[in-house]
Amino acid sequence: MNRYIDLHTHTTISDGTMTPRELIEYAAKKKLAAIAITDHDSIDGIWEAKQSGKKNHVEVISGIEFSTYYKHTEIHIIGLLIDEKDKRFIKGLHEIIEARDNRNKVMVDKLQAHGFNINLDDIFATADSKVYTRAHMARAMLNKGYVSSMKEAFDLYIGNDGPCYVSREKVNPQMAIQLIRSCGGVSILAHPTLYDMNLRELDALIKELKAIGLQGIEGEYALYTKSEERYIKELAKAHDLVLSGGSDFHGDNKPYIDLGVGKGNLKINYHLLERMREIKNH
Template sequence: MRGIDLHTHSNCSDGTFSVKELMDYAHEKNLSAIALTDHDTVDGLDEGALYVKENYPDMEFVPGIEFSTVEEGKDVHIVGLYIDHHNTEFTGKLQQFIDSRTERNKKMCKKLSEEAGIPISYEELVSSFPGAVLTRAHYAKFMVDRGYAKNRNEVFDKYIGDNCPYYVEREKISPEEAIGYVLEAGGVPILAHPILYHMSDRKLDALVARLKGAGLKGIEAIYSTYSPSEERQIKELAVKYDLAVSGGSDFHGANKPKIDLGTGMGKLFLPEDLLGPIKEMSLFYSETAQF
């Protein structure tokens, strides 16, 4: 049985592979399906779908996205799979979210320049990473490459970590809102890597129960950094709340050098038979069957 990977990133967000390079690598790794789930953007989906269709008919391309949301001060991510990324309601809401992120980045550049004495402008940052949804990883690379900081850790520890003086918070949306966006696009909302939120078992159970009520359809029970016991725990939650089992490597290329596509830290494997139940939940896929 071949493997799949339902959580990956390209340089349209904070990965280092181009969309085509990522698709080439997925085929090289003999994956039968790959989802592109860049942070808060769908910019690479048309390119990925067309490239796979023309070059790799034995590999399925799954159009996706990963939304950054906030739950009680913690980052909680919602992955959307099999989305209709041309749905006008969906794209309108996504554009509002992107616009607010742009304003946040302009404010953060101004603070770094005027208060920290680091000559960084929003325009220069954009030109350095054309087409990317700017994240703090881009700030870190920019500052290290230009000698404003010694390494990525210094950037986050001194300048733009959550409680640092030059950090500006982005617009916050709730996990329920992100689930709604995905459902609007006919997609399948998945709770991403829940172990990473470091919640108590009770709180995690309550979160999953609440999000199930909001329309959550799946949960990442197979993930690069999970231990066997953690994987069992999330699979038990999937059974308890009748959620599809999903997962993936969370591949970012050189930005997460220990994580490889399809295999994570070496032991990850998502069997291709996990894809069917997820695909069947997608209203977009069932209506169009175009991917």
């Protein structure tokens, strides 16, 4: 019998709307065999998720998602099967979190310069989270009536091309990949079709990341078209990268994406996780 998994999810620890416990309980209802917690720049939800996993008979994979910058493009690197208790990993993670916090302060300053009465406390009030992201900023803007939707906040102000956007140049893909590898994790390039790169640029990116330790690529993802999925899998084969797959579930923050199935057509087989463990062990 086929067993299905989801290796890309978010909880209230970053920018999801389900707590780690709620997410695992939902995974059990969806009859998923395994689920990875990949909160942005945080491992704080993993322990709670694993406790819930034991009760609900769902295998919980320790993971994380890093936002990094490559030639002024935001690139996401996922770490799976990490050792979240590794001291070197924790030290490096704290440095990355500090970079995110500093970026949030600068973005708030830009929002205020554009006439929005938004401060850090408004953002903190949107969620009981350990890591605050642009999604929390968008929620604060929505709560105050400055925008009609979170999408509008991104489209007009805080998206990558928005006037209030600030990149975190300090964090690059090599830092994230090395940090993931340092604690025995498997490094995965997340959703490469979202980076607004042509085929040549994407191929060059993957070659460069492979040279510094990238081990896998997200071959199954909620927003891929069939042709995009085929192309990404061809790239993975060409560059000898392991395949991963996930919905990028955020709960109500992305209501069009459901756990395990994405927009309804995802079926990520457990054998991807088994292959990933082989990569890790070697």
